[in-house]
Amino acid sequence: MRSVSRFIQPDSVISIxxxxxxxxxxxxxxxxSLFDIARFTRLQSLTIHGIExxxxxxxxxxxxxxxxxxxxxxxxxxxxxxxWDLISSxxxxxxxxxxxxxxxNFMVKHISWPNQYKLEHLEFSDCIYSEYLLILRxxxxxxxxxxxxxxxxxxxxxxTLSASIVLASLKSLTITNCSLAPQHFELLISSIPSLHHLKxxxxxxxxxxxxxxxxWEQLICTKLLKLEKFEFLFAFTDLRNNSxxxxxxxxxxxxxxxxxxxxxxxxxxxxxxxxxAIWLHTTPIxxxxxxxxxxxxxxxxxxxxxxxxxxxxTMVDNIVDEVRKKIDLTEExxx
Numbered sequence: 582m583r584s585v586s587r588f589i590q591p592d593s594v595i596s597i598x599x600x601x602x603x604x605x606x607x608x609x610x611x612x613x614s615l616f617d618i619a620r621f622t623r624l625q626s627l628t629i630h631g632i633e634x635x636x637x638x639x640x641x642x643x644x645x646x647x648x649x650x651x652x653x654x655x656x657x658x659x660x661x662x663x664x665w666d667l668i669s670s671x672x673x674x675x676x677x678x679x680x681x682x683x684x685x686n687f688m689v690k691h692i693s694w695p696n697q698y699k700l701e702h703l704e705f706s707d708c709i710y711s712e713y714l715l716i717l718r719x720x721x722x723x724x725x726x727x728x729x730x731x732x733x734x735x736x737x738x739x740x741t742l743s744a745s746i747v748l749a750s751l752k753s754l755t756i757t758n759c760s761l762a763p764q765h766f767e768l769l770i771s772s773i774p775s776l777h778h779l780k781x782x783x784x785x786x787x788x789x790x791x792x793x794x795x796x797w798e799q800l801i802c803t804k805l806l807k808l809e810k811f812e813f814l815f816a817f818t819d820l821r822n823n824s825x826x827x828x829x830x831x832x833x834x835x836x837x838x839x840x841x842x843x844x845x846x847x848x849x850x851x852x853x854x855x856x857x858a859i860w861l862h863t864t865p866i867x868x869x870x871x872x873x874x875x876x877x878x879x880x881x882x883x884x885x886x887x888x889x890x891x892x893x894x895t896m897v898d899n900i901v902d903e904v905r906k907k908i909d910l911t912e913e914x915x916x
Contacts, residue, residue, distance in 0.1 A: 591622075596627075596628075597629075598628040598629075599630070600630045600631065618644055618645075620645070622646050623648055624649055628651075628654075628681075630655040632656060633658055634663045638667055649671075650675070650678040652668070652675075654682055655683050661686070665685070676698075680700060686705065687705050687716075687728075694719050697722075701722055701724045703716065703726055704726075704728070709732045710768070713769070717772055725754075729758040730756060732760075733765040752777045753777065756783070757868075759782065763796070770804060774807070775807055777808060778811075779812070782871070784817070787817070797811075812866050813862060814862035814868055816859065816861075817858065832848060832849070840881070846863055847897075848861065848864065849861075849880045852876060852878075854875070866893050872893070873892040873893055876890075
């Protein structure tokens, strides 16, 4: 890096990404030794992973640009209140459009946004329902929200939010580790009827209505009328249960015209022998938690059970996937 640094003109750079996740290399210190932060006057996007608050404070205070619109931080500190204070100051200083805080829970008392703040994309770890409502209320321009989970207690279900605040707001919601019960999930989406894209990754504690095609069809047709893209992966593991579960019984209802003809959403169900897990998911889907392990799979296309290790972010390929056996509607797999 030292050999090429002399050819870099900081005032021409619009994006910086520093990955300091590896403990063996201190890339932040190396960056400091090579460049003067204040010279990056046209910087628009800054991404730093594995940074301590002291380094983050130094970086943000010495950054001399008025054009920063994207900030992505992954803190290496265990306590994040100071990190949120720094991010709040950055939000007041720059008109950020995108803010990603991948490994930190939302802390409402340490963050504030000006009125009518222009932030369009927000990512963080977990929040509680009241914080979720505050985000929608204070960020009227927010279009994309990516979180790991939203915690809703029974004492929070009475909270409401005027629908007029969000009718033209949030368009995309992603929850990457959703633990919400169906009734709490319905409460969550009641504030965002204008949603166009929904992505849910969830390891369920039981077979609930989240696995039911009719439940989703009714919910979408009544509360998510503008939904255009629906991605999900619902997983269930029960090592104590030796009962029988039919993959075909899960997938059959997802072959209805609503899914295949109206929405063009294609669903696959798989049994993963290692771990004795059931996966029900749209195809394709990106998920860092669930990888392409060996599994028996039945898709929306037919009732044939195929053994596959295909990555989840690729479409079903009947030629590549090995045909193991045909299964009737009544045939079952032990889980």
